[in-house]
Amino acid sequence: MKSTTSSTESRPNKSTIEPRLLKGFRDFLPDEQAARQTMLSGITGAFELCGFAPLSTPAIEYADILLGKYGDEGEKLLYKFEDNGGRQVALRYDLTVPLARVVAQYRDIPKPFRRYQLGTVWRAEKPAHGRFREFMQCDADIIGTASSLADADCIAAGIMGLKSVGLERFEVRIGHRGVLNDVLGQFGVTVPDAQADILRNLDKLDKIGPGAVAETIAAQGLMDADQAGRLIATISGAGVPTVVTEAGLAGAEHLRGVLQALESMGFGPFIRVDMSIARGLDYYTGTVYETMLLDLPSVGSIMSGGRYDCLLETYGMPEVPAVGISIGVDRLFAALAELGQAPMGGAGPRAVVCTLGDRALDSALGLVSELRDAGISCEAAPEPGAKLKRQLAHAVRRGARYAILLGEDEVGQGVVTVKNLATGEQGQVERNQVASALV
Amino acid sequence: MKSTTSSTESRPNKSTIEPRLLKGFRDFLPDEQAARQTMLSGITGAFELCGFAPLSTPAIEYADILLGKYGDEGEKLLYKFEDNGGRQVALRYDLTVPLARVVAQYRDIPKPFRRYQLGTVWRAEKPAHGRFREFMQCDADIIGTASSLADADCIAAGIMGLKSVGLERFEVRIGHRGVLNDVLGQFGVTVPDAQADILRNLDKLDKIGPGAVAETIAAQGLMDADQAGRLIATISGAGVPTVVTEAGLAGAEHLRGVLQALESMGFGPFIRVDMSIARGLDYYTGTVYETMLLDLPSVGSIMSGGRYDCLLETYGMPEVPAVGISIGVDRLFAALAELGQAPMGGAGPRAVVCTLGDRALDSALGLVSELRDAGISCEAAPEPGAKLKRQLAHAVRRGARYAILLGEDEVGQGVVTVKNLATGEQGQVERNQVASALV
Numbered sequence: 001m002k003s004t005t006s007s008t009e010s011r012p013n014k015s016t017i018e019p020r021l022l023k024g025f026r027d028f029l030p031d032e033q034a035a036r037q038t039m040l041s042g043i044t045g046a047f048e049l050c051g052f053a054p055l056s057t058p059a060i061e062y063a064d065i066l067l068g069k070y071g072d073e074g075e076k077l078l079y080k081f082e083d084n085g086g087r088q089v090a091l092r093y094d095l096t097v098p099l100a101r102v103v104a105q106y107r108d109i110p111k112p113f114r115r116y117q118l119g120t121v122w123r124a125e126k127p128a129h130g131r132f133r134e135f136m137q138c139d140a141d142i143i144g145t146a147s148s149l150a151d152a153d154c155i156a157a158g159i160m161g162l163k164s165v166g167l168e169r170f171e172v173r174i175g176h177r178g179v180l181n182d183v184l185g186q187f188g189v190t191v192p193d194a195q196a197d198i199l200r201n202l203d204k205l206d207k208i209g210p211g212a213v214a215e216t217i218a219a220q221g222l223m224d225a226d227q228a229g230r231l232i233a234t235i236s237g238a239g240v241p242t243v244v245t246e247a248g249l250a251g252a253e254h255l256r257g258v259l260q261a262l263e264s265m266g267f268g269p270f271i272r273v274d275m276s277i278a279r280g281l282d283y284y285t286g287t288v289y290e291t292m293l294l295d296l297p298s299v300g301s302i303m304s305g306g307r308y309d310c311l312l313e314t315y316g317m318p319e320v321p322a323v324g325i326s327i328g329v330d331r332l333f334a335a336l337a338e339l340g341q342a343p344m345g346g347a348g349p350r351a352v353v354c355t356l357g358d359r360a361l362d363s364a365l366g367l368v369s370e371l372r373d374a375g376i377s378c379e380a381a382p383e384p385g386a387k388l389k390r391q392l393a394h395a396v397r398r399g400a401r402y403a404i405l406l407g408e409d410e411v412g413q414g415v416v417t418v419k420n421l422a423t424g425e426q427g428q429v430e431r432n433q434v435a436s437a438l439v
Numbered sequence: 440m441k442s443t444t445s446s447t448e449s450r451p452n453k454s455t456i457e458p459r460l461l462k463g464f465r466d467f468l469p470d471e472q473a474a475r476q477t478m479l480s481g482i483t484g485a486f487e488l489c490g491f492a493p494l495s496t497p498a499i500e501y502a503d504i505l506l507g508k509y510g511d512e513g514e515k516l517l518y519k520f521e522d523n524g525g526r527q528v529a530l531r532y533d534l535t536v537p538l539a540r541v542v543a544q545y546r547d548i549p550k551p552f553r554r555y556q557l558g559t560v561w562r563a564e565k566p567a568h569g570r571f572r573e574f575m576q577c578d579a580d581i582i583g584t585a586s587s588l589a590d591a592d593c594i595a596a597g598i599m600g601l602k603s604v605g606l607e608r609f610e611v612r613i614g615h616r617g618v619l620n621d622v623l624g625q626f627g628v629t630v631p632d633a634q635a636d637i638l639r640n641l642d643k644l645d646k647i648g649p650g651a652v653a654e655t656i657a658a659q660g661l662m663d664a665d666q667a668g669r670l671i672a673t674i675s676g677a678g679v680p681t682v683v684t685e686a687g688l689a690g691a692e693h694l695r696g697v698l699q700a701l702e703s704m705g706f707g708p709f710i711r712v713d714m715s716i717a718r719g720l721d722y723y724t725g726t727v728y729e730t731m732l733l734d735l736p737s738v739g740s741i742m743s744g745g746r747y748d749c750l751l752e753t754y755g756m757p758e759v760p761a762v763g764i765s766i767g768v769d770r771l772f773a774a775l776a777e778l779g780q781a782p783m784g785g786a787g788p789r790a791v792v793c794t795l796g797d798r799a800l801d802s803a804l805g806l807v808s809e810l811r812d813a814g815i816s817c818e819a820a821p822e823p824g825a826k827l828k829r830q831l832a833h834a835v836r837r838g839a840r841y842a843i844l845l846g847e848d849e850v851g852q853g854v855v856t857v858k859n860l861a862t863g864e865q866g867q868v869e870r871n872q873v874a875s876a877l878v
Contacts, residue, residue: 016502016755019543021667022528025499027541030492030554037493049811051818051837053469053786054476058573059498059530059559060464060518079499081520084563089461091498102466104458111838112821115469120498120559124523134497145821149804151817158812316455331538347492365588365703371600372488379490379592382551382584397549398490 024133038343042164052116054242057098063088071282091122104315111144141324148257154325175277178251203278235275314379348399354385354391356407374435441658463572477782481603489596491555502527510721530561543754544819550583580763587696593764614716619688644716674714787838793830794823796847813874
C-alpha cells in the first residue's frame with residue numbers, strides 16, 4: 001500500500017486492526033442482550049407450554065442438504081463455502097430444512113414429533129431496516145400428522161409466544177397454497193408449473209399491487225389480463241373463496257378445520273384469512289401464514305410458516321406431513337424497541353462490596369461468596385485499597401442497587417454498612433443479616 | 440454417474456438426498472437438549488450471580504479480526520471463506536477475540552466491563568472423543584483492570600458454574616506465563632522469542648513427559664539438556680517456585696493475590712498451582728488455568744482461561760488489561776453424561792387431552808388453552824376421532840404424565856376424566872378444577 005501523508009492522522013495505527021462489524025451483523029451489548037434474553041425465554045416458555053420440546057442442530061450442513069429447498073431467490077442468499085476438507089458446506093438458511101434432515105436421519109423418532117428450536121440463521125440479504133444477514137429464529141413444528149389441529153397448534157404456540165412478550169395488537173394472515181391451486185384449477189390453470197409461476201406473482205400483490213401483478217401474469221403468457229384480474233378479485237375477497245368451498249375440495253376443508261380449531265382455542269380475534277399469502281419458499285404445500293404488527297406493519301412479517309408435506313420426501317421419506325411456525329425474534333425485538341415495549345434489561349449486579357482498608361479484604365470476599373450463595377448477584381469493587389468515593393462511583397457506574405461498605409473496624413464488630421444507591425439512605429446491618437437487607 | 444447394479448439396493452433412491460451430518464458436528468434431540476438447556480441456564484445463572492451481564496456477537500467476523508491471535512496451530516483450524524461480496528470472513532474460533540473487538544469498537548463501555556457470553560464456536564479440529572468442530576463455550580471476562588481480584592473472580596464464577604450442575608470433584612490448575620518467564624529469566628533465558636519457544640514445549644509436559652520435553656528443548660538449541668531438566672524440576676514442584684517469590688517479582692506477587700482471594704472466597708480446596716500450565720493460545724500474558732475432572736481426567740480441560748493484557752492493543756487500545764474464563768459446556772455435558780450426572784430432561788408435555796367424539800373437540804381445544812394459560816404444558820391428541828386406546832397410546836408415547844379424557848356427555852356435565860399414565864389411576868374432575876388436579 002502506498003503511504004500517504006494526508007490521511008495518516010485519521011487512520012488507525014498501521015500495526016493495529018480496525019475493530020468493525022460486517023454489514024448486516026450486530027452486537028448486542030449487555031442492557032440490550034439481557035432484555036433480548038428475557039424475550040427469548042418468554043417465547044420458548046410459551047412453546048414448552050404448548051408441548052414442544054427443544055432440538056439443537058449444527059449451524060453448518062452439507063450444502064446438498066440445503067440446496068434446492070428455498071427456490072432460486074433463497075438459494076442465492078445461502079452462505080456456501082468449501083471447508084478445510086474440500087467438502088461443500090453451507091450455513092443454515094432456516095431451521096426447517098435441518099429439522100426435516102433430522103427426522104429423516106433418525107427414523108425412530110416417535111411421531112407426531114413436536115419440537116421447537118431457537119437458533120441463528122444466515123442469509124446474504126441486502127441489509128435493510130429490520131433485515132439482517134444473521135438473525136435468530138424460534139420455530140415450533142409438528143412432523144408426522146396431516147391433522148388440521150397441528151396447523152392450528154403451531155399458530156396457537158406462535159400467538160402465545162407473541163403474547164408472552166406483551167404483544168396484543170397483531171394479525172396472523174392465513175392463506176393456503178392447495179386452495180390457491182384449486183382456485184387456479186377453477187380458472188382452468190391445472191399444470192403445476194404454471195400454477196407455481198402464478199403463485200410467485202400473487203405473492204407480490206402487497207408489494208406492487210393488483211394491476212401490476214395482473215399485467216405480469218399476462219405478459220408471462222400464463223393467463224390473459226382479464227382472467228388474471230378476475231383471479232385476483234376472487235382471492236382478494238374476505239374468507240375462503242366460495243368457488244372452492246362450494247366445490248367441497250380437500251384444501252378448503254382443511255383450512256376450515258384450522259380456522260375452527262383456532263376459534264375453539266380462543267384465538268379467533270388474531271386471525272384473518274388472506275388468500276394472497278403465498279410465501280416465497282418453495283417447500284410449502286398447504287396452509288401458509290404471515291403475521292403483521294398492526295401498529296408497525298412496515299417491519300413486515302414477524303412470524304410466518306406453513307405446511308410442507310413433501311419436504312421429507314427429498315430425504316427419502318415420502319408421506320411424512322409436516323407443519324410449522326417461525327418467529328423472527330430479532331425482527332420482533334427491533335419492533336418491540338420501536339414500539340417502546342422492549343422488556344427491561346437491568347444488566348448490573350444487585351450489590352457491590354466496597355472494602356475500606358486492605359485488612360478487610362479477606363472478610364469482604366467471604367461476604368461476596370455468601371451473598372452469591374444466597375442468590376444475590378454481587379461483586380467486590382476492583383480496587384479494595386482505593387478511597388470510598390472512588391469505590392462508590394464504581395458501584396454506581398456498574399448499575400448496582402446497593403453498595404456494601406466493609407472496613408476493618410466493622411469486620412471486628414461483625415457488621416457492615418448497607419447504602420441504597422438510589423435513595424442515598426444507609427445503615428449498619430449485622431453481617432449475617434445482609435442478604436435479607438438487600439430486597 | 441455410472442449406474443451399477445450391485446450397489447443399487449443399499450443406496451438411497453437417486454432422486455433423494457441422504458440425510459447426514461458433517462463429521463465433528465452434532466444434533467441434540469429433545470431429551471438431551473432439554474437436559475443441556477438445564478445445564479446451560481445453571482451456568483449462566485451462576486455467572487449472573489457473580490455480576491456478569493450477557494453479550495452477544497456475530498458468528499461471522501472479518502477474517503483479519505480473528506487472524507494472528509491464536510498462534511499457528513489455532514490459525515489452521517479457522518473456518519475461513521469468502522462471502523458473496525468478496526470479503527474474507529471467518530467463523531469465530533472463540534468468544535474472547537470477538538469480546539476484545541467489541542471493547543475496542545465501543546470505546547465508551549464503562550470499565551471494568553464484566554460480561555458473560557454463551558455461544559457456538561467453530562474449529563476445524565480432527566474430531567476425537569469429546570472434541571468437536573462445533574461446540575459451545577460459556578465465558579466470563581473482566582476487561583479494564585489488572586487487579587488480581589479480577590482473575591480470582593473469573594475463576595470463582597467458573598467454579599460456581601460447575602457447582603451449579605452438581606460437580607464437586609474437579610481441580611482448577613493455575614499457572615502464570617509471567618512467572619514462567621521470570622523463572623526462565625533466572626535460568627538466563629531473557630529473549631522473548633526463546634521464552635515463547637520454551638513455553639510451547641513446556642505446555643506438552645502432560646502429553647509427552649519431562650524427559651521428552653527436555654530433549655526437545657535441547658534439540659532446538661534453546662537450553663542444554665541438563666539445564667532444561669532443572670527448569671522442569673523447578674516448575675514441577677508444589678506452589679509458586681521460590682526462585683521467583685524470593686526475588687519479589689511482579690508476576691509472583693500477582694499470582695499470590697489471586698490465590699489469596701480464592702482462598703478468602705472459600706474456593707481454596709478446588710485450586711492447585713501448576714506452573715507447567717502454559718496454554719496453547721498466543722494471547723495469554725499472565726495467569727492461565729485449566730480444569731480437570733478428578734473422576735474423568737481423560738476428557739481434558741473442561742474450563743480454561745487466563746489473563747490477556749495485550750490483546751486489546753491489536754485493535755488500537757493499549758493498556759487495557761483483561762482476564763477471563765471459558766467453560767467448554769459441550770465437553771462438560773458429554774462428561775456429565777459419562778459420569779451419570781447429566782441433568783434430567785423430561786421433554787414431554789404434562790398432559791395430553793384426548794377427545795372422544797368430534798363434537799367434544801371445541802370444548803377440548805378450549806381446555807387446552809385454559810391449561811396452558813394456567814402454566815401447564817399440554818396438547819390435544821392429533822386424531823380427535825380415533826379410538827380411546829389409540830389416543831392413550833399417543834399420550835404415553837409423548838411422555839405425558841396425564842391423559843385428560845373428554846367425551847360429549849362430559850362436555851354436557853362440565854366434567855373431565857383425568858388419568859395418571861404412570862399409575863393407571865383415573866377419576867372425574869370438575870372442568871374448572873383440572874389444573875389443580877394435575878400436580
